Structure formats: C-alpha cells, structure tokens
Amino acid sequence: MSDKIPEGNRSARERLAQQRERDKGREKRRRTLIVSSAVVGVLALAAVVGLIAANVGKDGDDTASGPAITPSGATGEASLTLPVGASDAPSTLTIWEDFRCPVCAQFENAFRDTITELVEAGQLKVDYHLATIIDGNLGGKGSLRAANAAACAQDVGKFAPYHDVLFRNQPPEPDDAFAKNSRLIELAGEVKGLDTPEFRSCVEEGTHDSWVQKSDTAFREGGFQGTPTALLNGESIFPKKGDEQISVENLKKWVLEANKGKKPGTATPSAAPAS
Template sequence: MSNRNSKANKAAARERLREERARQAKREKIRRQLVVGGSIVAVLGIAAGIGIAVSNMGGSGGKVSNEDWVSTAQKSAFTKPANTSGDKGTVVVIGDKKVKNTVEVYEDMRCPVCASFEEASGDTVIKDMKAGKYKLQFTLGAFLDENPQIKGSGSKNALSALGAALNVSPDAFLEYKKALFSPANHPKETEDKFSDDAYLLKIAKKVDELKSNAAFEKAVKRGTYDKWALAMKDRFNEAKDVSGTPSFKVNGVKMAVEGAPEGTPIVTPEQFNAAYEKALKQKS
C-alpha cells in the first residue's frame, strides 16, 4: 500500500482523513472513523491508506452505482450461503465450534487498512484459528460504498461474491478474501473495481476451489447473494463499539492497540496478539 502514494499525497490524505472523520461523526447509524497511529505508520508506511482516505475526485473504475446496485438487490430473491447461521445467514463462524474463545472480525472489502492488516497478519490469525486458539466470526460492512466522495458498490459486490465462495466452503471463503485483499488485487478505495463482476471472477481464478467452479461463477454473475450482502451490511451497521475497520473483539470485548490513540487500527501480528491477550482477560 505504501508505494502507491508520494509523501505529498500522504500528507494530503491525512488532512482529508481528518475532514472525513468529522463528517462521518454526524451520521446517525454509520459513524466510521480511524485514527492513524504514528507507530503503525512508522512500521508499515501506510498513512495514505489509513482509515477512510478520500480524494477530491469521485470514485473511478466502477461499473455500477451504489443506488442501482441496492435497487437491483432489493428486488432479487433472498438466498443465504451454506456454512452460515442465523435467520438471514449473517452469522459466519469459521473454526472449531467447540473452541471457547471467539474473535469477531469487522472489515469492509474496499478498506485499505483491512488490506494492510490481511497482508501483515492474516496468515498468522488463520494459523492460530486452525490450531484451536480461537474461532473466527466475520461481519463485513459496506460503509465505504456510501461515502459521498467515493461512493460505489464494490464493497457490497465483493461481499456478495464472498457469499458465493462461502457457499462452496469456509476455506474457499478465507482464500478468496485473502486474494481480494492482496496487494496485487486490492484497488485504491477511490477506484471501485470490485463493482465489476469480471474483476472479481478474475481474482477468483487464483483460488483452487473457485477457479473452475461453474456454480460459483454463475452465482457471482447473477448476484445470487446480493440481498444477503445487504443483510450482512445491516448487521455490521448495528454492531456495538465498532467505529472503524478493521475492528476486532474477543468474546464481545473490543481489542485495542495499547498506548495508542483510541481507534488506532490493529495491523501487525504483535499488535493483534497483545490486544487479544489483554481483551481476553477482561469481562465481556
């Protein structure tokens, strides 16, 4: 992420971030702000991508507007993916169900900091989940699609495609999410490339379970899980104590970077593990 912007652009992005946080604070249901931690910037150099970095120009590279995508989705039949629970299939838990501790993961597929977290810590988190340290519960939002300066439909469209992957298997979901967040595939938040089904399917070819899966491809093209994506988005918006992405909780207790300003995103494995252990000791 750090190679995408010059130093001047990084400074400008930080200023735009402050302005955006002020605007977001006024919204009743979707208040999303991320505070850039100086230590994280020093480690990863991702200041230009922290939080909801915006530009003076609108989003580009998108195929479908936010309004058109929502209108079409609302008219479609509701289908929830396999490997989910809850009335609307918005409870997505992966890992050994017998494991006591649950890490709740909150992300937006267009979020650049989520991509940075996945690049730095994703493999470590999945490894620990498979080792039985905890199970993972994923709640994915789409607040960036509704940002007036970069609005689009990529977060919801990618979420729908992830629903199609989840219907194949939990492993397909995890591998596809990893591929979408990878530096090679994750676009700038001002470029709504995830709204393009063809782009999503191109990335899916890098996932073994999806690359030759006709049912998955049909589900993406037809928007089979579009209405489910809206339900998942609503679940994200209703989550308590989630003021930005990525955010994490352990058994309902929010994880935080110790010694950093409130809202500083967790990015590195060291930050994640320390925040996990601290939250684990607290009562939910």
C-alpha cells in the first residue's frame, strides 16, 4: 500500500491549513482590537469621572497660611509650572494632575513610557501643574500633602521620578494614605538621593502648601473640565483630539506631526539647587 497522499487530498489539506492560519490571524487582530477598545473605553470613562470630580466639592483645603514659597526651578505664569525635558523642545505637553485622582494614575500608567520616550528624544517637554480637587470632593489632605512633597522633590531636581513613584503607589481614592507625611517620606526612599533631612523637613513643615493651593486655584479658575487635563501645544488631547481618540500610537503621531521640520530640543534644564 502506498504511503503517498493523492495530489488532490494534499491540496485540500494545504488549503485547510492555510484557512486555519488566516482564521488565527483574524482572531488575533480581533482580540487586539478588543483590548485596544477596552483601554480607550477605560480612559474615556475616566475622563467623565474626572469631569465630575472637577465640578463637585469646589471648596479646597484652606488650612495653609503664609506666603507661597515657590519650588526651585518652577517656571511659567506665577511660577506654577514644574517643567520636565529640554526647554527648547519643539512641542509642549501641559498636564494638570491630582495625586489622589485615579483617572490621573490611569493616564500616567497608560502613557508614561511614551511621554518619557518623546521627552528623551527631545521631541517634547512636559509642563506639570498640580491640583487638589479630590481633597475637596472626598475630604482629607492627601492631594495637598502629596503635591507639597512633589514640590519638595522639585527643590532638589527629583520631581519627575518622585511624581512617577507617587502615581505607581497611589492608594484607592477613598483611602487618604497620602495625608500621612510618613508614607510620603517612605516612598521617597524609592528615589535615589531624595530621602534627606532637608526633604523630610520640607514635607513635614508643609513648606510649599500655599504654593500648591495657589496652583489649585489657578486650575479651578482656568476653565478646565477635570483631571487629568492634557494639552498638546495648547490643544486638548484627552480623551481625544478632534475626532481621534487618544492612544499611544496617536500621541506619538500628533507630536511628530506638530514637530515636522523642527529640530529636537537639546537644552538641558539647569539642576535645581538643594533647599
């Protein structure tokens, strides 16, 4: 008996195998689309939550007193901007955030690597602004305390890594864990060289509390819809830009389109002096 497969049967089997591979490819693309849509859906829902958060609890924490002590290296109008990246980068991403805001953490976790990549390539600089709307909505002082600690980190040129640590370790929204200075100092231990006596004193004394409240007032009076607010060269891109939903791919595309024909930034921000 011959072991050879008749030509007709072989062709049928090959066609069946090819069809199965095509089906697998379609299923993989379908799953990718579902996952991508789910991420976009979460961010879109998050934007709605942020919108609600911005319009409830308008009364912020009024406990800070005294003059607003500006963090070292702060720039912009009223010195309320904490800049990250080359000052001559061709595009600017302006972000308003609250360290207790879960939507902000979702935004950061989804886009942190992409933003860092664009910053390191000199394509983008980021202007961070801090708000404390969750304290006003739910009570507590975690937004204020965390923002003050972030400003203390800015004093020694370590705002960006500490900012990332805070969002990676954000407690559940109702949990005001960031109101404890001890927790903020503990997290500073994850940033090399940040946990110093000077930093601890700045955190515990609330050195930048009045500055944080000044920043929050600017947010509330700025007509923004919620946190996070993300503006690329002054145009809102969260949860979408025009008719396009924000995504990693679209963010890169929008920045590169805006930068077409422009040189990457090379100016190195001056190191902030120790407080």
